[in-house]
C-alpha cells in the first residue's frame with residue numbers, strides 16, 4: 001500500500017486530497033494546525049502540529065512516505081493577502097513550512113514531493129489589462145508579483161527546484177488559479193470571491209443588493225475542486241516537474257460572476273460596487289502546457305461548479321442562522 005503525507009490536510013484542498021488518496025487505496029497521514037472544520041477528512045492518522053517548527057516536520061515524516069503533498073500555507077483571498085496587514089506572517093509562516101518540510105523530506109528520503117504554488121507569483125505588469133492577461137508559465141520572469149504572498153510562492157518554487165537539483169527530491173510544482181468548491185472557507189475574512197459571492201447572495205433577501213469589491217470589471221478564472229484534485233494526481237503520476245498552471249481558462253468579470261450566483265439562487269438582487277482589496281486587474285489560466293504534458297483540462301464549467309458550491313454555502317448560512 002502506498003503511503004502519502006498531506007501537509008495542510010485540515011484545509012480546503014488538503015481535505016479533498018486526503019479523501020481522494022484514500023479512495024485510491026493510499027495510507028494517509030495528515031498534518032495541520034487544526035482539524036478540517038467541516039469534518040471532511042478520512043486520514044488514517046492526523047497530527048495536530050505547527051510545521052513552522054522543524055521537529056514537527058521531522059515527526060510528520062517519520063515512517064517513510066512514497067509521496068508528500070505540501071499544501072500548508074498562511075493564505076486567504078483578497079481580503080487577507082492584499083490588505084498589507086498580514087504580509088509578515090504570510091511570508092514568515094509559509095516560508096518556514098516550506099523550508100522545514102523540504103529539509104525533513106530530503107532527510108527522510110521521500111519519493112515524490114508536490115508543492116502548491118499560486119498564480120499570484122506571476123508579474124503584475126502582464127495582468128493590467130482585464131481583457132487580456134498573460135499567465136503562461138514562461139512569463140514568470142522578470143519577476144514582479146503584486147503581493148508578498150506571491151513573492152513567497154516564487155521563492156518557494158525556487159527552493160523546491162534547488163532541493164530537486166541538490167538533494168535528490170523528485171519535485172512537482174503546480175500554480176493554482178483560484179480553486180473553489182464545497183468545504184472551503186466561506187466567512188471570517190479569508191474567503192475568496194466564489195464563497196464570498198455565495199454567502200452574500202444566500203444572506204440577501206429579494207429587492208436588496210450585494211456588495212462587490214472594486215468596479216467589478218476586474219477578471220478572474222476559477223477552477224472547481226474535483227478538477228483541481230484530478231490535475232494534482234495527474235501531475236504527480238507523470239514525469240513532469242512543472243511548474244505548471246492548474247486552473248480554468250473560463251475568464252469572467254467579477255460583476256458577471258456575482259450576477260451568475262444571483263441567477264443560480266434565482267433571487268432578485270442588484271450589485272453595489274464598493275471600495276475593497278482587488279489584487280491584479282485581470283487573471284486567467286493558460287492551460288497550453290498542462291494539456292500538452294498531461295492531456296488534462298477541466299471537466300466542469302464555471303456555472304456547474306458554482307451551482308454545487310452555492311448549494312453547499314447556502315446550507316452553511318442556513319445552519320449558522322439557526323445555530
Ligand code: NAD
Nearest residue numbers: 008010011012013032033050051072073116118176178179
Ligand atoms: P487553506 O487555508 O484551506 O489550507 C491551508 C492549510 O494550511 C490550513 O488548514 C492551515 O491551518 C494550514 N497551515 C497554515 N500554517 C500552518 C502551519 N504553520 N503548520 C501546519 N499547518 C498550517 O487553503 P487551501 O485553499 O486549501 O490552499 C492550499 C494550498 O494551495 C496553499 O499553499 C495555498 O497557498 C495554495 N493555493 C490555493 C489557492 C486556492 O484558490 N485555494 C490558489 C493558489 C494557491
Ligand code: GDD
Nearest residue numbers: 076077078118119177178191192193196212213277278279
Ligand atoms: N474575496 C472576495 N470577497 N473578493 C471579492 C469580493 C468579496 O466579497 N468582492 C469582489 N471581490 C473581488 C476581489 O476584489 C478580487 O478582485 C476578485 O474578486 C478575486 O478575489 P479573491 O477570490 O479573493 O482572490 P484572487 O483571485 O485575487 O486571488 C486568489 O487566487 C489566487 C490564485 O489565483 C487567492 O485565493 C490567492 O490566495 C490565490 O493564490
